Amino acid sequence: MNINVDAVWSWISVYSLNIIGAILIFIVGKWLARRISNLLLKLLKKNNIDPALVSFLGNLTYYALIVLVVVAAAGRLGINTTSFLTVIGAAGLAVGLALKDSLSNFAAGVMLVLFRPFTIGDVVSTAGITAKVEKITIFNTLFCSPDNQLIIVPNNKIISDIITNINAKDTRRVDLTVGISYSDDISKTKEILARLAKEDSRILADPAPTIAVAELADSSVNLVFRPWVKTEDYWDVRFELTEKIKNTLDEAGISIPFPQQDVHLFVEKEEAAQVM
Numbered sequence: 001m002n003i004n005v006d007a008v009w010s011w012i013s014v015y016s017l018n019i020i021g022a023i024l025i026f027i028v029g030k031w032l033a034r035r036i037s038n039l040l041l042k043l044l045k046k047n048n049i050d051p052a053l054v055s056f057l058g059n060l061t062y063y064a065l066i067v068l069v070v071v072a073a074a075g076r077l078g079i080n081t082t083s084f085l086t087v088i089g090a091a092g093l094a095v096g097l098a099l100k101d102s103l104s105n106f107a108a109g110v111m112l113v114l115f116r117p118f119t120i121g122d123v124v125s126t127a128g129i130t131a132k133v134e135k136i137t138i139f140n141t142l143f144c145s146p147d148n149q150l151i152i153v154p155n156n157k158i159i160s161d162i163i164t165n166i167n168a169k170d171t172r173r174v175d176l177t178v179g180i181s182y183s184d185d186i187s188k189t190k191e192i193l194a195r196l197a198k199e200d201s202r203i204l205a206d207p208a209p210t211i212a213v214a215e216l217a218d219s220s221v222n223l224v225f226r227p228w229v230k231t232e233d234y235w236d237v238r239f240e241l242t243e244k245i246k247n248t249l250d251e252a253g254i255s256i257p258f259p260q261q262d263v264h265l266f267v268e269k270e271e272a273a274q275v276m
Helices: 005-046 051-076 082-098 100-115 155-159 186-199 231-251
Strands: 123-126 129-136 140-144 150-154 171-173 176-180 210-216 221-226 228-230
Touching (some): 100 129, 140 155, 171 231, 176 231, 186 210, 186 221
Antiparallel strands (some): 123 129, 129 140, 140 150, 176 221
8 A cells, every 4th residue: 555645744734734723713712702701791890780691791702702713713624614604593593583572682681781871770761660770680670669669671671762861960950830820920929939049058059040931821920940959859859849939929928829710601591482
């Protein structure tokens, strides 16, 4: 049996380089996958994300990258990876169709983590509720309502709806409407409202409160009173200021009229002819 030494050596040279290249691809790829997943874990932990979600995303990222590394290493060895990728794609499609809603919620959860429209502790208005964010999980977000009820909302419902983050800004405007009688003094009412704003240390001087006539309604002259406060003082100021306005206007003889409606009653007398 004759052995072509040159051919054997050529084969060993080519495939040994491919094997070494595949090993290097796997080693470097695995190191990069670990580094990337660790960086992601640090980023998520820094943003106070739910630990279960952090662990899940970290592992998912790592193993997804490992699959890509294995495919790249196999390609370096000369293995046809087309069928392998086809199988992965088909399996992924089947799983995606079976878990469509769950994956939709998961993808929405990832978007909430990445774009951070709110964080734990924020009060937000979304998906038909206004409540405090308690926890962000893989598929759901947990809220606590003002009356201390736990509300669980799928992440997809949140990401597809308008999100109003009430705590996003340091200051917030209190919008109040004060109705007075048409016979009352508008200037005097404005002075009273301005004094109430000045006396409350929680109301900010800048921006200055807006006090103006907004509407000549059917039963009253409606003034808007819009002071600015720190966000954490909003509800306390709103409740206390509403009571102070009522009491102070009463003391000043300025009435807050009830809704009125004039009803005119017409009685028609019909004279019927009497037939004798």
